[in-house]
Amino acid sequence: MISLRNIARRELASSRKLGSAVLFPRTEMLHVFNRNYSAQSKAIVFASHGKPLEVLKIHSFPLPDLTPESILVKFLAAPINPADINQVEGVYPLRPPFQTTEVSSETPVAMGGNEGVVEVLEVGDAVSEFKPGDRAIMRHTLFGTWRTKAVATTQDLTKIPYSKEEISAVQAATASVNPTTAYNMLTEFADMRPGDWFIQTGANSGVGRAAIQLGRRFGFKSINVVRNRDDIDELKKDLESLGATKVVTDEELADKGFRKVIKEWIGSSSIKLGLNCTGGDSTTNIARQLAEGGHLVTYGGMARKPVTLPVSLFIFKDITSHGYWLSRWSDAHPNEKETIVNEIFSLIKAGELKDVPTDEWVWTENMSEEEMLDVFKKGVATYINGAKGRKQIIVMK
Amino acid sequence: MISLRNIARRELASSRKLGSAVLFPRTEMLHVFNRNYSAQSKAIVFASHGKPLEVLKIHSFPLPDLTPESILVKFLAAPINPADINQVEGVYPLRPPFQTTEVSSETPVAMGGNEGVVEVLEVGDAVSEFKPGDRAIMRHTLFGTWRTKAVATTQDLTKIPYSKEEISAVQAATASVNPTTAYNMLTEFADMRPGDWFIQTGANSGVGRAAIQLGRRFGFKSINVVRNRDDIDELKKDLESLGATKVVTDEELADKGFRKVIKEWIGSSSIKLGLNCTGGDSTTNIARQLAEGGHLVTYGGMARKPVTLPVSLFIFKDITSHGYWLSRWSDAHPNEKETIVNEIFSLIKAGELKDVPTDEWVWTENMSEEEMLDVFKKGVATYINGAKGRKQIIVMK
Numbered sequence: 001m002i003s004l005r006n007i008a009r010r011e012l013a014s015s016r017k018l019g020s021a022v023l024f025p026r027t028e029m030l031h032v033f034n035r036n037y038s039a040q041s042k043a044i045v046f047a048s049h050g051k052p053l054e055v056l057k058i059h060s061f062p063l064p065d066l067t068p069e070s071i072l073v074k075f076l077a078a079p080i081n082p083a084d085i086n087q088v089e090g091v092y093p094l095r096p097p098f099q100t101t102e103v104s105s106e107t108p109v110a111m112g113g114n115e116g117v118v119e120v121l122e123v124g125d126a127v128s129e130f131k132p133g134d135r136a137i138m139r140h141t142l143f144g145t146w147r148t149k150a151v152a153t154t155q156d157l158t159k160i161p162y163s164k165e166e167i168s169a170v171q172a173a174t175a176s177v178n179p180t181t182a183y184n185m186l187t188e189f190a191d192m193r194p195g196d197w198f199i200q201t202g203a204n205s206g207v208g209r210a211a212i213q214l215g216r217r218f219g220f221k222s223i224n225v226v227r228n229r230d231d232i233d234e235l236k237k238d239l240e241s242l243g244a245t246k247v248v249t250d251e252e253l254a255d256k257g258f259r260k261v262i263k264e265w266i267g268s269s270s271i272k273l274g275l276n277c278t279g280g281d282s283t284t285n286i287a288r289q290l291a292e293g294g295h296l297v298t299y300g301g302m303a304r305k306p307v308t309l310p311v312s313l314f315i316f317k318d319i320t321s322h323g324y325w326l327s328r329w330s331d332a333h334p335n336e337k338e339t340i341v342n343e344i345f346s347l348i349k350a351g352e353l354k355d356v357p358t359d360e361w362v363w364t365e366n367m368s369e370e371e372m373l374d375v376f377k378k379g380v381a382t383y384i385n386g387a388k389g390r391k392q393i394i395v396m397k
Numbered sequence: 398m399i400s401l402r403n404i405a406r407r408e409l410a411s412s413r414k415l416g417s418a419v420l421f422p423r424t425e426m427l428h429v430f431n432r433n434y435s436a437q438s439k440a441i442v443f444a445s446h447g448k449p450l451e452v453l454k455i456h457s458f459p460l461p462d463l464t465p466e467s468i469l470v471k472f473l474a475a476p477i478n479p480a481d482i483n484q485v486e487g488v489y490p491l492r493p494p495f496q497t498t499e500v501s502s503e504t505p506v507a508m509g510g511n512e513g514v515v516e517v518l519e520v521g522d523a524v525s526e527f528k529p530g531d532r533a534i535m536r537h538t539l540f541g542t543w544r545t546k547a548v549a550t551t552q553d554l555t556k557i558p559y560s561k562e563e564i565s566a567v568q569a570a571t572a573s574v575n576p577t578t579a580y581n582m583l584t585e586f587a588d589m590r591p592g593d594w595f596i597q598t599g600a601n602s603g604v605g606r607a608a609i610q611l612g613r614r615f616g617f618k619s620i621n622v623v624r625n626r627d628d629i630d631e632l633k634k635d636l637e638s639l640g641a642t643k644v645v646t647d648e649e650l651a652d653k654g655f656r657k658v659i660k661e662w663i664g665s666s667s668i669k670l671g672l673n674c675t676g677g678d679s680t681t682n683i684a685r686q687l688a689e690g691g692h693l694v695t696y697g698g699m700a701r702k703p704v705t706l707p708v709s710l711f712i713f714k715d716i717t718s719h720g721y722w723l724s725r726w727s728d729a730h731p732n733e734k735e736t737i738v739n740e741i742f743s744l745i746k747a748g749e750l751k752d753v754p755t756d757e758w759v760w761t762e763n764m765s766e767e768e769m770l771d772v773f774k775k776g777v778a779t780y781i782n783g784a785k786g787r788k789q790i791i792v793m794k
């Protein structure tokens with residue numbers, strides 16, 4: 001599909017480049033030249049939903065001129081999150097739009113990536129909240145963060161109030177989604193008091209690790225369920241070092257006799273909250289451990305199986321089963337989100353919220369588009385193959 | 398097991414009978430004689446959990462003397478509810494205690510039945526709330542209502558403020574459990590407004606029929622799911638006559654194309670609430686029809702299958718899955734329950750809450766214990782065999 005508006009815009013853009021060197025005095029010419037040079041973005045896009053390794057392409061396009069209200073940013077880092085991949089596959093309810101205008105593409109394409117950290121390069125005259133050199137994260141989803149540069153507004157960005165030495169780009173790039181999800185789930189559903197327990201599946205995930213650390217800080221104890229694996233002892237030690245009270249495997253939890261062990265751990269306290277990112281038997285088994293009136297919160301379905309709960313858990317144990325979706329919560333509570341994100345930044349800075357294990361995939365300025373796409377796809381392939389719980393992050397240098 | 402206290406008590410009771418005829422003047426003697434004659438109770442009991450037709454027995458025992466605070470009542474009617482049967486089977490979390498003293502039994506036995514209507518025969522001197530001839534229903538569960546007589550207190554009873562002509566014994570005997578459950582579920586979980594829809598499985602059950610009628614009165618529209626059967630057209634007409642907006646079979650609901658039909662019915666309204674007494678596929682299918690933010694309430698598990706919901710319904714559609722148990726709610730809200738029961742009485746009187754279809758099993762005063770047990774077991778057998786949605790009720794004449 002050919003967009004007349006795009007053709008017009010690209011022609012305008014190229015005529016402007018040529019024209020600027022001729023018509024403007026040197027200082028302004030340099031400025032304009034620089035900006036136009038800067039304001040080319042390279043982005044990972046897709047023209048149709050499908051398998052990410054097949055449909056993801058790289059695409060270059062000129063960014064619009066800076067208006068008094070806009071902010072030119074360059075990306076420093078952006079993770080590959082499960083929701084991003086599901087958006088590419090077309091199985092996620094919120095999806096970036098296929099478009100031609102913004103990306104100057106003849107074929108409509110969508111930009112991937114939702115979480116990311118940027119550095120401000122240039123601000124419009126009316127922008128007072130940001131200055132060049134400031135760093136920020138995305139305030140909303142669907143911005144398209146797998147790219148080199150973008151033109152944003154103050155509404156798109158949440159400033160990072162710490163230096164690069166205090167919070168690294170990689171830390172900032174993963175601060176808003178997983179820890180915020182964990183923070184909300186720990187505080188919004190059950191009447192959790194210090195000394196209370198929660199239990200979670202997928203404890204080794206980014207959210208799981210954040211829940212362990214935030215829970216510890218809130219005074220909550222945790223039973224953390226993980227899949228059995230060769231290096232299970234190492235993983236248990238790892239999670240315990242973050243503050244996990246107990247780490248158990250799916251198999252241990254499934255054993256009926258294990259209930260007695262858990263009762264001994266809990267004593268007179270109770271397990272008021274279950275966090276679920278799997279579905280299937282593990283979910284049923286954590287729900288069985290909940291105290292009367294307990295709450296189960298589902299935020300993921302990594303086992304690709306439904307949540308299956310005996311009717312007796314609902315009727316006689318008064319268990320309530322909820323869902324949590326950060327995007328919905330963020331849209332409904334933008335200010336609370338900013339408050340929580342700032343609290344998370346301060347915890348990262350204080351060393352109380354450890355980095356998730358990451359694999360970093362580096363884009364450099366000298367790379368060709370082919371090389372950039374190749375690096376990106378390696379990150380995607382690692383994600384798809386499980387990544388052993390490691391977060392895949394694109395780092396732009 | 399022999400209880401010394403019981404032996405002593407029975408000896409005391411028989412010596413008192415003999416003694417009363419000798420020691421008291423005629424008027425008081427008659428009174429005492431009458432009371433002692435009245436104060437024999439015949440009750441359906443069980444000494445161990447198991448199949449109801451095997452473990453249920455009939456047992457006669459003397460009731461304690463009336464104290465100033467107590468009330469002698471005779472039962473007029475008592476239903477056989479699913480929870481009663483589950484208590485006998487030992488699969489219900491609240492169960493009547495096995496005891497010897499109150500029932501003067503050498504072997505500990507438990508009395509069955511939870512719902513029932515009584516007529517007051519005699520009241521202690523300190524009782525002002527009730528007088529002979531008053532009718533009442535049980536305020537709490539576990540009273541043991543499958544019996545002829547009992548000694549109660551004002552705390553055990555909720556007075557029926559209408560005459561026998563206004564509300565029959567059979568109507569009163571089924572007023573507290575099913576309609577109260579339906580009332581609560583319709584009003585406590587979702588923000589239902591007039592014009593909103595609810596959808597329910599087991600629409601032909603006692604609760605289902607009450608929900609249809611109460612829902613209509615509240616201005617709610619309903620999609621009522623029933624199992625397919627030979628006389629399905631008759632059943633649809635029957636439920637529609639109660640106020641069901643739509644009646645569909647499990648099979649119709651399971652058809653993916655049916656979603657479109659439902660959308661046409663709903664128009665711009667939404668299905669905010671699902672009531673579930675089955676489990677299994679029907680439950681999954683009603684949950685799929687709920688609007689974003691909808692609530693599913695499970696109060697029964699007639700299909701003996703769990704509640705199975707895709708994780709996406711929790712995460713992206715923000716469905717919350719609750720349980721409802723009348724016993725818990727009643728214990729927590731005794732005054733609210735009385736208010737609702739009185740509203741239900743007024744609706745029955747006004748003809749706005751139609752009788753559930755019943756089979757009546759009659760106990761008469763002249764029957765032998767064997768005959769009474771035989772009649773009772775016929776009711777139980779009919780219940781176990783499905784009863785085609787008819788409520789089994791013991792009527793004491």
